[in-house]
Each structure stands twice: as C-alpha cells, then as structure tokens.
Amino acid sequence: MISRSIISLLCFIAFGIQVVLAQELPRSSEGALEWLKKMAEAPRRHNYSGVFIYYADNHIEASRIVHKNDQAGEHERIEVLDGSPRIVLRINDEMKCYLPESKKIYTEKRWFRKFFPDILPQPFGNLDENYYIKEVKRERIIDHESQIISLIPRDSLRHGHQFWIDTQTGLLLKSAIMDGGQIIEQFAFAQLEIDGEIQSDLLKPNSFMTQEDWKVTNLLTSVIGEGKLEWKINNLPFGFRKLVEMKRNLTEKPVFVDHIALSDGLATVSVFIESMAEDTPTPASGFFKDRGAINIYVRVLEGNKITTIGEAPMETIKLIGDSVIKIN
Template sequence: MISRSIISLLCFLAIGFQVALAQELPRSSESALEWLRKMADAPRQHNYSGTFIYYAGNHIESSRIVHKTDDAGEHERIEVLDGTPRIVFRTNDELKCYLPESKRIYTEKRWFRKFFPDILPQPFGNIDENYFIKEVRRERISDHECQVISLIPRDSLRYGHQLWIDVKTGLLLKTAIVRGTEVIEQFAFAQLEIDGEIQSDLVKPDAFMTQDEWKVTNLLTSVIKKGELKWQINNLPTGFQKLIEMRRNLTEKPVFVDHIALSDGLATVSVFIEPIIEGAPTPKPGFFTSHGAINIYVRVLNGNKITTVGEVPLETIKLIGDSVFKLN
C-alpha cells in the first residue's frame, strides 16, 4: 500500500518538478572515475569463487558463485542457497537457469550485463553526467582491502550507490543502494577467493541436470530495428537513454511482449508492452514493489498493459511509464 504522502509527491513530480542538484555537485575526479573503469574490467579478467549475501529490508538470501575466465571467454555458475533451488549457468552471454524442484530449464541470451559483482557496462558511458563519484575511505571486506566509492545522484530521479572495490584486482566486493541515509538493498561477499585455479567441471551442470526428463523452455529475444517498434517513449527523464528495443516470449506469457530497455549508465529500467487477451483478467493498474530497489508501475492504454520495472525511485518509474505512447 502506498501512503498518501507518496501519492501526493508523485502527482507533484508528474507536472514537471524535479530537485536539481547538478549545480551543487562538481565534476568527478579522474582518479574516482579510474576506480570505476577498473571495476568494469575486473570480472572479465579474473577467476573468483565465493558466497555473497543479498539484503533488502527483512529479506536475506545467500548465493554461491564460481567464475572462470579462459581463451573462450567467461564461464559462471550462481547457485541460490536459500528458498527454492535455482542454479544459473552462463557462458559469455548465454544463460541457462535450472529449477531442480520442477525439473525445468530456461535458456536466454543475456542482453545487458547486470549480475553482481558485474554491474557496470564495459566500457561504461555517461555515469559522471548523472552521479558525482567520490572516493570515500578504505575498508576491509572478506579479508580484502577495498576502496569505498560513493555515487551521489545529481537529481532526484535515481538512487545513490556505495561501492567497495578490491584495491588489488578492481573486483566489486560489496554494493549498497541508498536514498539519503536509508539503505535500500545490499550485496556483499561473505567469503571470497580471487585468482585461484578453477576446474572446468565447476562451471558445468551436474550429472543429474543432464537427464532427459527436464523440460527446456527457450526464451527468445528478437532485436527490433530502429523505427520498427510502434511503441515509443516521448519524454525520457534526464540522463536516461534507450539501450535496445526487443520482442520477447517471456515465461508464462501467451503472446510475445515488446520490451524497451533504458539506462542512465548504471540504473536500468525496462518497459514491457503486451496486448490484453480477450477473456483474461483485467490488469490492475498502479504501483507494485518487490524486494530492494526494484519498483514496478502498471498502466493500461488502448487495450495494452504497460509494465515499467526498474531500480529507480517511484517517481522516475511513473515518469517513464506515463510517457509511453503508440505511434499512429
């Protein structure tokens, strides 16, 4: 349930008011930007394995990760250790998600790098235009000395970030998303080994996962050429750019869904447009939340459900979702 004060704030923002901080914040130093460059490169250059913890409110979830680099590229296994078992294998941008309880496998080609500790595009783009990047202090995480970097948003449209970057390798060991003094979510390694030898079988499915009774669903993505998609966003918030337009067969959806992906260089937002099937339940418009920094906004337009999802504040989600329109 969203409080009246938040609703009032959203209405106020919707008519164009933004808290601009750009004049108060200087440009980021070259040394601070160099830490981000090092962090963006690190996952492609190092082997690592360990356990990381995700915190959001009262929700805590631990995962085990093994990451190997070789001449063929990157190979990775992430296994969620709490709740419903989930194991994701990645070879470069090819993903396979195994659900042992239901014996289902979902495959997909990754369209954007966004998995801890690999959270920055490479090379990264306009982050300094949207965040003031500041070197803060040194701290130790999982027995590794880290440089703490603060990313302070230059306006009210995005969250702040704290990054703990391994001094030796540049690998991200901890990250926190914040709004003011409130910590919204965190990822942090509880145990980590960097640059150790990793056997190839550790990043391959176990024997029981290769049995014939597993059902495989291939989640297909078709990149749409510029101008082909009839849905557009007419007023992107400051700092956000369109990354890609796609058509996808998402899980449990009877029809293909149009997908527009946006980013400000760090935060990502996705807009999904799908026709409302005759006889299906009428979508419920409004705001929905999940764990942590992800917010969701749903509206109905001309017989279509428009879902905007992203790791940005509610007012930003609404600005983007309300700007979606269909070309004649």
C-alpha cells in the same frame, strides 16, 4: 476521502520540487572514475569463486559463485543456497537457469541482467553526467583492502550507490544502493578467492540436471530496428537513454511482448507492452513494490498492458511508464 486524482497531483508537485531542488554537485574526480573503470574490467580479467550475501527488506539470501575466464570467454555458475534452489550457468551472454524443484530449464541471452559483482557495463558510459562520483576511504572487507567509491545522484531521478572495490584487482567486494542515507539493497562477499585455480567441473551442471525428464523453454528475443515498434517513450527522464527495442517471449506461452530497455549508465529500466486478449481481465494499475531497489508500475492503454520495471525511484518509473505512447 481525498480523491486519487488529488493525490496524484500532490505527488507530481512534490516530484517536480525535488528535481528543481536537486543539489549542484562538482564534477567527479578522475581518481574515482579510474576506480570504476578498473571495477568494470575486473570480471573479465580475473577468476574468482566464493559466497556472497544479498540483503533487502529484511530478506537475506546467500549464493555461491564460480567465475572463470579462458580463450572462449567467461564461464560462470551461480547457485542460490537459500529457499527454492536456483542455478544459473552462463557462457558469455548465453544463460541457462535451472529450477530443480519443477525440473525446468530456461535459456535466454543476458541482455541487461546484472549479476554481482559484474554490475557495470563494459565499457561504462559517462556516469559523471548523472552521479557525483568520489573516493571516500579505504576499508577492510573479508581480509581484502578496499577503496570505497560513492555515487551521489545529481537529481532525484535515481538512487545513490556505494562500492567497495578490491585495491589489488578492482573486483567489487560489496555494493549498496541508497535512498538518501538509507541502504535499501546490499550485496557483499562473505568468502572470496581471487585468481585461484578453477576446475572445469565446477562450471558444469550436476548429473541430475541433465536427465531427460527436465523441460527446456527457450526464451527467444528478436532485436528490431529503431522505430519499428508501434510504441515509443515520448519523454525520457534526463540522463536516461534507450538501449534497444526488442520482441521477447518471457513465459512458456508463444506470445511475444514488446520490450524497450533504458539506462542511465548504471541503473536499468525495462518497459514491456503486452497486448491483452478481449476476454482477459483488466489488470490492476498502479505501483507494485518488488524487493530492494526494484519498483514496478503498471498501466493499461488501448487494450495493452504496459509494465515498467527497474532499479529507480517510483517517481522515475511512473514518469517513464506514463510517457509510453502508441505511434502507429
């Protein structure tokens, strides 16, 4: 039997070769970058409502979305239509997630979570450093003319992306995350109305969601100054930068975990460091596959569980997770 250390070494060597052999790509076209700028701005410029489909790993899920802009900012309601019911209400960055089956409500701030079709930061960073961005062709999507924009990674540290952008409004109609030539995750509108009238009642909770027997849990976050955590990522992969350091309670328990968030301008990766009690069983270390483009890597260091999770290849997630060190 081949030892685990040999397998790890082989993976490391293979990963190194991939990075070295990354293709030399030209600079992105100004036209393609203008399309991405228009796409990033569109959710804050237009009202829209419709149904979109999520597909990954043979799993299909439909959601209904209503999005309105007014003087107070953005108002949004997303309701998952398949499986266990879930409803998210958002006013700007303040979110409430309703779980009707358990009668629970979780409130939190939208820090990095991206909801289709609003998946680019505004303003978006210099994606050209990490992706070759090009215009592909025009294509009709749910009776809207779209411009296809392809983002080809400049190395093996990140996935490729493809966007179908409405030529009139810039709203994203369809998106795909690619592993080489294979689609590993996809969102697409099945029905969409842009700039129609949206009644305020469509953005409010249903009457049964306001009953007193629902339990509310506030997921708190405390942003801290640079270098205030006991941890740092010693070797950031090329193209990734640290966004913020925080302390968060991610469960109903009043226990805060350290959270370091990273991004390459499109993909986001989070590192959670949680102190384990002495009587806590040691968690399993290694890779864990979530659905679609999300990968998870867990390791234990000095009585702390370090979980790295993000929409990046497994090698990138491991590289980040193994770079976490204690500094105090």
